[in-house]
Amino acid sequence: MQVSDRIKAVRKEMNERGLDAWLVPSTDPHLSEYVPACWQRRAWVSGFDGSAGDVLITAKFAGLWTDGRYFLQAAEQLKGSGITLMKMGTAAVPSINDFLVGELKPGAVVGCDPQVLSASRAATLQDDLKSAGLKLKLGTANLVDRVWADQPTLPREPLRVQPRRYSGETLARRLSRVRAEMKVTGTDAHVLSALDAIMWVTNLRGRDVECNPVAISYLTIEKKQATLYVDPAQLTPAVQKHLGRHVQLRPYREAGKGLKQLATRCDHIWVDAGNSTRWVIDRLKGAELYSAMSCVTYMKSRKNGVEQDGMRAAHVRDGVAMVRFLRWLDESIGREKITEISAADQLERFRAEGDLFQGLSFRTISGYAAHGAIIHYSVDEQSDVELKPRGLYLVDSGAQYLDGTTDITRTVLLGKSATREQRDRFTRVLMGHIELGRSRFPVGTRGLRL
Structure with a gap:
């Protein structure tokens, strides 16, 4: 078709x-x-x-x-x-x-x-x-x-528990923190639709979305109970034990019914209108809605000590893989055939050999010469080209580890010397980074303003 x-x-x-x-x-x-x-x-x-x-x-x-x-x-x-x-x-x-x-x-x-x-x-x-x-x-x-006649079915990959040694905080503690914010806002329940937020609160991880450790689900948190809507086929004994008495389980297909029931027993419900669909809002009719950014967004953005240590360790581990890749590229270019796809595959292999590797954090952007100038270039079999021992090669890549996520970009000179134009552009970028690093700005200034 x-x-x-x-x-x-x-x-x-x-x-x-x-x-x-x-x-x-x-x-x-x-x-x-x-x-x-x-x-x-x-x-x-x-x-x-x-x-x-x-x-x-x-x-x-x-x-x-x-x-x-x-x-x-x-x-x-x-x-x-x-x-x-x-x-x-x-x-x-x-x-x-x-x-x-x-x-x-x-x-x-x-x-x-x-x-x-x-x-x-x-x-x-x-x-x-x-x-x-x-x-x-x-x-x-x-x-x-x-x-869409051959539309794929919903994924049903098993969930896994994110251990405390990587999260730094228990499920019970995270639910308690959300409930404390609910008390401040005067709400009886908080509805979460964003998958990353649900995974963070529950200390669970999934494989339902490529390059993203999430599972398709909804989570409602009330004063005395919490309910996770997820496909029962994805629940392992370890996950069920982890959730225990803290979170009750219902099938994902019952989320609509569950939201309607929530609206009948809770007068004030917290929803993030920017991260909730109209479908969710329609099923909460009858309750008074408190529309504001979810407190979970702020909580998960402020990493605890364990998460910070994990992120640093993940970047060191990832950096080792990248250094190995750059050395391989330097020693192999011009001596064996390397294409954009084979280079990306080799980088993934180096990462996979490191500890705690779970997969890529996004599809590797591997662009040689003119392809490197294409924003978010996505190489495929038709566009794949061979890397030559001259010109520039851009690789934007990252990985998911149990203790952190990485996303780094490197622009590599394939050859013995750079052109005058290349030197000029790189020097200007370096000067910009130095100025940014030395800048003093008011607390609360957003990155876009810099």
Whole structure:
């Protein structure tokens, strides 16, 4: 089934439901940036597999909105698809909301799956459409799912316990800290949808998403109990013992029912509207919602001593693998055939030989020469090229270890000498880093301001 046929199939579903537009966000029911194969709907319907981007389909138009990291990749992958690349952030390209307002006639209906639309985004979209006489219809069926014949099933990889020697804190202690913040806000329950937050609180790890140690789940925390919604097939005896009396278990498929029940017994519920879908909010009707960033976001960003030590140790271990790789590259370039893919594979092998290695933290960006200038370049069999003993090679890579996560970038000169231009650019970057390292700034200043 070609991309153009997939778009036609979605349009047929739209027509049957009286929809004038259908929005396909890149995310999933947990608003993840990286999603399991079964929920990679935007990638399937468009052919573009970058980590960010949304597709909008109308009766006569299909467009992909993505940011500058993916302009080159998207332009290549969209060729012949009939999908227009909408370059976000450029002057001539409207936002999806503005495009809908400008293109659709009053009375037109825009559809989307509420399980992949954040509560905050849904509210903004609804307001913008309403101001132009348009309607937003959030249905129970995802139209891409209806036409995706060979859609993968939900992953069911076993969960594992993250030992205290790596987390530095027990499950009971983390639940107690969340409950203390609930008391401050006057809430009876806190609903967590973000997978990384759930894994942090429960001291669990999974393998449901490539390069991310998470499991598909929901977690609700009340004053006296907590409930984890997860596929029972993923629960090992060790995990069940770990959760013990602290967390009760229910099947993932019962999350919707469980949220409705939560709303009947809790008057005030804490949700993070930016990290919760409209689907979650709709199931909490009847309760008063306290909408604010989850306290877990702050807690997990402030590492305890054990976590800090682990992160340092992981980077030392990762650094050893990188030094081994750089030595191998220096000794092998020009003597044996090395390609972008084989170089990335060799780096992964060096990492895998180290202690506590669990896998990559993202797909390695391995770009030689012109490919190194492509932001978030993703090498495949078609684009793979051989590295020569000249020019520049960029490798952006990282790993997941039991005690920490790494993400480092190195630009390597393959040859005996650099050009005048290369020396100039590297010197300017170095000067910028030195100035940044010497800068004094007020407490609370964000990195973007620097």
